[in-house]
Amino acid sequence: MHSSLNVYGHRGSAGTHPENTLVSFKAAERACVNGIECDVQLSKDGIPVVIHDEKVDRTTNGVGWVKDYSYEDLCKLDAGGKHSKRYQGERIPTLEEVLTWLSTTSLLINIELKTGYLPYPGIEEKVNSLLNKYHLTDRSVISSFNHYSVKRIYELNNSIETAILLRDKIVHPWEYMKSIGASSIHIEYQVLDEYLMEQTTKRKIPVRVFTVNTIEQMRKLDGMGCDGIFTDYPTLAVNSDR
Numbered sequence: 001m002h003s004s005l006n007v008y009g010h011r012g013s014a015g016t017h018p019e020n021t022l023v024s025f026k027a028a029e030r031a032c033v034n035g036i037e038c039d040v041q042l043s044k045d046g047i048p049v050v051i052h053d054e055k056v057d058r059t060t061n062g063v064g065w066v067k068d069y070s071y072e073d074l075c076k077l078d079a080g081g082k083h084s085k086r087y088q089g090e091r092i093p094t095l096e097e098v099l100t101w102l103s104t105t106s107l108l109i110n111i112e113l114k115t116g117y118l119p120y121p122g123i124e125e126k127v128n129s130l131l132n133k134y135h136l137t138d139r140s141v142i143s144s145f146n147h148y149s150v151k152r153i154y155e156l157n158n159s160i161e162t163a164i165l166l167r168d169k170i171v172h173p174w175e176y177m178k179s180i181g182a183s184s185i186h187i188e189y190q191v192l193d194e195y196l197m198e199q200t201t202k203r204k205i206p207v208r209v210f211t212v213n214t215i216e217q218m219r220k221l222d223g224m225g226c227d228g229i230f231t232d233y234p235t236l237a238v239n240s241d242r
């Protein structure tokens with residue numbers, strides 16, 4: 001592969017495995033990705049857990065809000081069976097479990113703080129201390145649709161790379177990013193345009209794009225000079241001839 005595009009397994013290998021579970025992250029690693037992306041919320045007792053939705057309903061056999069479950073009770077939920085019978089018994093991992101495993105690999109990680117909808121007081125401090133504990137600050141990028149969370153991470157540790165997540169076009173994001181200490185842009189595929197790429201390339205601001213699941217899109221983004229993509233199909237991305 002001659003491309004310089006970094007491939008991040010989105011929620012692990014969400015197209016082929018139950019999203020945001022250890023089996024999914026390990027599948028992404030086997031596909032030889034550069035990194036993984038995961039989503040983090042807090043349990044009722046304040047443990048950072050890896051799950052995309054604020055509710056457990058879509059991905060597990062439980063019902064209700066993550067914030068209303070103790071970590072012990074979240075552990076009792078099946079986070080694999082809804083994907084397929086084969087993965088029955090997979091659990092919602094804690095961020096610490098994912099980092100423990102990640103530190104045995106050479107993978108990069110993008111931790112997305114899911115603070116855009118519900119407040120999770122203290123989540124930024126907890127994630128920062130876990131990254132310090134596992135010596136992973138230089139392999140991590142922390143992102144959020146809630147840019148107050150991005151700013152908070154920068155205030156806690158300005159050596160951690162932070163990214164603003166965008167689902168809309170904003171004017172001169174490179175100016176705005178300076179005001180919150182963000183160093184990169186994670187943007188939805190449909191929102192990216194040539195002007196943004198020209199301006200960010202000039203300023204050496206990394207742009208990573210989600211969620212990119214076809215070879216045509218991967219080729220196009222590679223040609224545009226994107227730094228990375230998030231894909232549900234790591235094998236497809238890594239094996240594509242770009």
Ligand code: G3P
Nearest residue numbers: 037039112143186210230
């Ligand atoms: O971090 C990139 C992407 O994961 C953002 O959207 O909803 O898939 O978490 P979402």
Ligand code: MG
Nearest residue numbers: 037038039112
């Ligand atoms: Mg995400």
